[in-house]
Amino acid sequence: MEGEKSNTYEVIIIGGGPAGLTAGLYASRARLHTLLIENALFGGQMTTTEAIDNYPGFPEGVTGEELSRLMEEQAKRFGMETVNEEVLEVKLEGDTKRVQTSESSYLCEALIICTGTEYRKLGVPGETEFTGKGVSYCATCDGAFFKDSRIIVVGGGDSALTEALFLTKFVKDLTIIHRRDALRATKIYQEKAMANPKIKFLWNSVVQEIKGDTVVRGVVVKNVKTGEITEFETEGAFLFVGLLPRTQFLTGLVQRDEAGYIITDENCGTSVKGIFAAGDCRKKLLRQVATSVGDGATAAFAAEKYLEESK
Numbered sequence: 001m002e003g004e005k006s007n008t009y010e011v012i013i014i015g016g017g018p019a020g021l022t023a024g025l026y027a028s029r030a031r032l033h034t035l036l037i038e039n040a041l042f043g044g045q046m047t048t049t050e051a052i053d054n055y056p057g058f059p060e061g062v063t064g065e066e067l068s069r070l071m072e073e074q075a076k077r078f079g080m081e082t083v084n085e086e087v088l089e090v091k092l093e094g095d096t097k098r099v100q101t102s103e104s105s106y107l108c109e110a111l112i113i114c115t116g117t118e119y120r121k122l123g124v125p126g127e128t129e130f131t132g133k134g135v136s137y138c139a140t141c142d143g144a145f146f147k148d149s150r151i152i153v154v155g156g157g158d159s160a161l162t163e164a165l166f167l168t169k170f171v172k173d174l175t176i177i178h179r180r181d182a183l184r185a186t187k188i189y190q191e192k193a194m195a196n197p198k199i200k201f202l203w204n205s206v207v208q209e210i211k212g213d214t215v216v217r218g219v220v221v222k223n224v225k226t227g228e229i230t231e232f233e234t235e236g237a238f239l240f241v242g243l244l245p246r247t248q249f250l251t252g253l254v255q256r257d258e259a260g261y262i263i264t265d266e267n268c269g270t271s272v273k274g275i276f277a278a279g280d281c282r283k284k285l286l287r288q289v290a291t292s293v294g295d296g297a298t299a300a301f302a303a304e305k306y307l308e309e310s311k
């Protein structure tokens with residue numbers, strides 16, 4: 001079939017974050033016929049990051065937007081094709097992998113999954129209702145709407161603290177609500193947050209409900225030690241309570257851990273021959289731009305070896 005032929009690639013990459021863009025750079029530079037499928041913006045989570053301070057090569061730091069633009073430009077330089085579609089399913093047809101998207105169907109010999117993670121929801125009443133009306137998961141995207149406001153930030157990890165520090169540029173004050181009495185975040189972020197006069201902490205507390213009328217007006221907070229329930233006035237609720245791997249569309253295809261992260265060997269190979277996983281979507285210790293880029297390079301090189309050996 002002519003249509004099938006034009007939709008057939010040696011390598012398909014799903015996801016255009018740093019892992020996918022690096023895999024694309026390596027695969028297309030190795031002269032492999034490569035397609036990258038991305039359903040949103042090239043750059044992935046980097047596009048929602050104000051400043052990246054720990055990616056080598058940028059001694060003064062770099063904005064997520066700029067790093068995304070540079071990686072996209074470099075990846076496309078060697079002829080990689082791209083489409084803006086969402087992958088819904090992957091099926092095996094012998095050694096061939098069929099990638100079904102919202103628009104079309106593509107075939108490949110080697111597949112590299114780089115779909116990253118998404119924000120975990122708090123799962124409380126009002127969260128869905130007020131998303132975009134005071135509830136946010138992205139300070140870079142929405143921070144400017146909260147100029148001189150009093151807001152809350154939920155969470156105690158790196159994302160919560162870096163986002164809170166960024167939000168202090170806009171807000172009058174903010175309270176970090178955390179379910180424990182100590183933070184999980186890296187020490188440098190803890191020190192910065194503790195020293196910032198605009199940031200207060202509410203320890204051992206969980207948000208039980210988000211309330212409002214047309215926009216958020218307050219949250220109901222429970223102290224997990226005493227059981228005491230209080231209502232807290234706020235104009236915004238920024239929620240950073242962890243991440244979920246975006247691997248649901250792979251159910252039954254490759255081996256994943258209990259949280260849904262793809263299990264790989266040291267060369268990013270999955271339980272299925274010819275399918276590789278790179279970046280935040282795979283089970284690993286550190287999820288960062290630098291480690292995603294390393295994974296992307298490894299996965300593309302491993303895919304190249306797989307294609308050579310299967311000829």
Ligand SMILES: Cc1cc2nc3c(=O)[nH]c(=O)nc-3n(C[C@H](O)[C@H](O)[C@H](O)COP(=O)(O)OP(=O)(O)OC[C@H]3O[C@@H](n4cnc5c(N)ncnc54)[C@H](O)[C@@H]3O)c2cc1C
Nearest residue numbers: 015017018019039044045086087115116279280287288289
């Ligand atoms: C607020 C914030 C601040 C951060 N700060 C830093 C920092 O300072 N330094 C640092 O090193 N790291 C930082 N990180 C982490 C870093 O951004 C991630 O580790 C990195 O982006 C992961 O890269 P990735 O390519 O694996 O996945 P992602 O960047 O998540 O990209 C995955 C891509 O896959 C696409 N996708 C997913 N599912 C599908 C599908 N079914 N079909 C098509 N496309 C799909 C998504 O749209 C996305 O573009 C930060 C993250 C956040 C959220």
